[in-house]
Each structure stands twice: as C-alpha cells, then as structure tokens.
Amino acid sequence: MNYPSKLIEQAIDEIAKLPGIGKKSALRMALHLLKRDEKHTLKLAEAIVAMRTQIRYCEQCHNISDTEICGICASKKREASLVCVVEDARDVLAIENTSQYRGLYHVLGGIISPLEGVGPADLKIESLINRITTSQNTENPITEIILGLSPTMEGDTTAFYLTKRIKPFGVKITTIARGIPIGGDLEYADEITLGRSIVSRIVYE
Amino acid sequence: MNYPSKLIEQAIDEIAKLPGIGKKSALRMALHLLKRDEKHTLKLAEAIVAMRTQIRYCEQCHNISDTEICGICASKKREASLVCVVEDARDVLAIENTSQYRGLYHVLGGIISPLEGVGPADLKIESLINRITTSQNTENPITEIILGLSPTMEGDTTAFYLTKRIKPFGVKITTIARGIPIGGDLEYADEITLGRSIVSRIVYE
Structure with a gap:
C-alpha cells in the first residue's frame, strides 16, 4: 500500500510487528492514535517506554515485579x-x-x-x-x-x-492434569486428548 | 486481574484503549514488548510520538500528508x-x-x-x-x-x-454504487441490498 505519509508508514510498520496485528489493523490503530487527543496518544508511548526501561523481575521466581522479590514470593x-x-x-x-x-x-x-x-x-x-x-x-x-x-x-x-x-x-x-476441558463436548475432543484421558482416568473416591 | 507490576498494568491499560484490543491481547502485546529487544520496543514508542506530533494534513483535501499539499492534490x-x-x-x-x-x-x-x-x-x-x-x-x-x-x-x-x-x-x-458485492452470493445478500440492487439495476449496453 502507498501510505500518504512517511510518518504514518513508520508507525504502521512498528505497530504491525505486535503479535496478532496485521497491516490493516495497524492502519486502523494509527488513524485512531492520530484522531485521539494528543495527550492520550503520548501517554501510550510513555507507558510503553516506562514499562520496557523500568520493569524489574523477581530475583527468585523471575516473574514481572515492581520489587526485588515479587509479592507472591514474599508472601508468608x-x-x-x-x-x-x-x-x-x-x-x-x-x-x-x-x-x-x-x-x-x-x-x-x-x-x-x-x-x-x-x-x-x-x-x-x-x-x-x-x-x-x-x-x-x-x-x-x-x-x-x-x-x-x-x-x-x-x-x-x-x-x-x-x-x-x-x-x-x-x-x-x-x-497439571490433561483431559477433557470442563464444559467440553466429548464428541469434539481430539483423539489424543480423549485417549490419554481414558488411560489416566480418575478414580471416584 | 491482579497484574504483578504497576508498570505493566499501566501499559496494558493504555494498549487496551486501541480499537479492537481487549485486556487479554493487550497483555500478550505487553509481554511481547518486554521480551523483544529494548531498541525495537523504544522504536515503536518513538514512531507513535513522531507520527502524532509531526504529522500534517493536506491543506486542500485534508488527507494525511508530509507536505502542505498532498501528492494526490499536487499531481497534474x-x-x-x-x-x-x-x-x-x-x-x-x-x-x-x-x-x-x-x-x-x-x-x-x-x-x-x-x-x-x-x-x-x-x-x-x-x-x-x-x-x-x-x-x-x-x-x-x-x-x-x-x-x-x-x-x-x-x-x-x-x-x-x-x-x-x-x-x-x-x-x-x-x-458510489450500492449492490451485491462481486463474488457475493445472491442467496446470502440482505434484503435491503438485494431490493435496492433490483430497483437500481444496470442496463447492459
């Protein structure tokens, strides 16, 4: 596609690198970002930069964390x-x-x-x-x-x-257990899942 | 959802404001942005800021443009x-x-x-x-x-x-003409479109 502006083309190219986003959705997002109040759009960019540059990981479990040891690891x-x-x-x-x-x-x-x-x-x-x-x-x-x-x-x-x-x-x-999902229909379960769920059946107690 | 970090929460909130993006996709994107090379993530933020702050609109047709008069309006x-x-x-x-x-x-x-x-x-x-x-x-x-x-x-x-x-x-x-889309199946066309396309039928010449 021939975009009318280099600036929008660059933004679309970068947005389209996000997972699950194609060129068409990226264009839609870019136009939305252009139409919206400037401060909201800048806030998105700032939030991305802040997240990427300031985020830390728990030193014990490596989950995302704001502190050296995350809330879950620190909990008694x-x-x-x-x-x-x-x-x-x-x-x-x-x-x-x-x-x-x-x-x-x-x-x-x-x-x-x-x-x-x-x-x-x-x-x-x-x-x-x-x-x-x-x-x-x-x-x-x-x-x-x-x-x-x-x-x-x-x-x-x-x-x-x-x-x-x-x-x-x-x-x-x-x-974690493998088997038929709760609410899932037996008839639509794939053969491997159904086969395994019969082999590793659960005993009613 | 309880996000493990304020920074990721803010980024997810902002990303989820984009059209067609829910909290789950926003989380997926945020994690992708975290995992990816820092310079690529910062480039996305920069492209958004540049687009929002520097973009211009054609003074004649108001389309997005890098110049005062866009390429289409300027073309002879x-x-x-x-x-x-x-x-x-x-x-x-x-x-x-x-x-x-x-x-x-x-x-x-x-x-x-x-x-x-x-x-x-x-x-x-x-x-x-x-x-x-x-x-x-x-x-x-x-x-x-x-x-x-x-x-x-x-x-x-x-x-x-x-x-x-x-x-x-x-x-x-x-x-622009309204009617049955090319490749569309007559049987699945809605009544209004089909009705209008009969009323404003095209004469073979």
Missing part, C-alpha cells in the same frame, strides 16, 4: 515447598486467576524450541536447580515441582528435560 | 474536476488501491453522527464548499462530487446533508 501465606514451573508471566496470571493454587512459581521465560533456537541455556533452568538445592539446606525445602507447561511438542520437550534435571534431587515432580 | 495527472468525498484517510487508501479512480479527494475527518455528538461543524464541510466555490472562478472548476460514504445510517445522513449544501452550486452529485 503461600506454601514455599510447592513450586509451579511455567513458561511466562501470562501463565502465572492465568493460574492466579483460578484462586486454586497457594504455592510459588518459577517463570522460565520461554520454552525449549529447537526450531526457534531456544535451548535450555536461554531459560531460567539453572536458577530453578539452584532454588531447589539452596532450599534443601533450609527449614522449608521445596518438596514438589509442578510442571505447568502447555501440552505441546515444546512443552513436552521442556518437561522431559526438566524431569531429567530435577529427579536427582529426590523432589516430587507432577504436571 | 489527476482530474481536478472530480472530487470524491470520504470519511477518513483509510477510505482514500482503499480507493487508491483499486487503481480505478483518477480524481481528487476530500477527507471529511468523520461522519455526521448525532449519537456520538459529531455534527456538520466538526467535519471539513465548509472547506469542501469553499473548494467548490473557489474552483468555479478557475479554468478547471469542480464539475462532479462523488459521495464515497459508507451505506450506513450515518453515511446516508451525511450524504443527505452534503447534497443539500452542494446542490445550489449546480455541481453534479453522484454516489
């Missing part, structure tokens, strides 16, 4: 013996929203994906191993690692690698 | 007697993409919408009237105004108002 109400390993901050938010988990987290910052060139060294895996070994000399050692990874090829690869690394420390390793 | 290859009135810069791009139109444009900068509090005075309507009257004293007067407005309630209201204002100048007023 959480069970420090339980650590759920997740891919990114979004997963922490998703699990926190369920209000069903009272343990801590460990944010890997990605997932092992040879195709995208992400190996174990790019993730916070050594930090997890350190967390486990350090905790074993304290009053409240980590006793269970929950692998909260997506049931995809990459998730399974990462889970396999983590299991191999963590096993030597004698810590219990679990994974 | 375009028919200056033909002016297509559109809602915004997006419509100019859409029509230009068809390569079917060789006239000029007039960008209203919106559409009459009493519900959203947009009246004729908020649009570049006086400027259009001036353009018509001024052109009548030149060698190349405007002879036809094409109303390139959406066939919606607001578009029709704007078209009706414009017709009333332009008629006294004896300029031909036309509108």
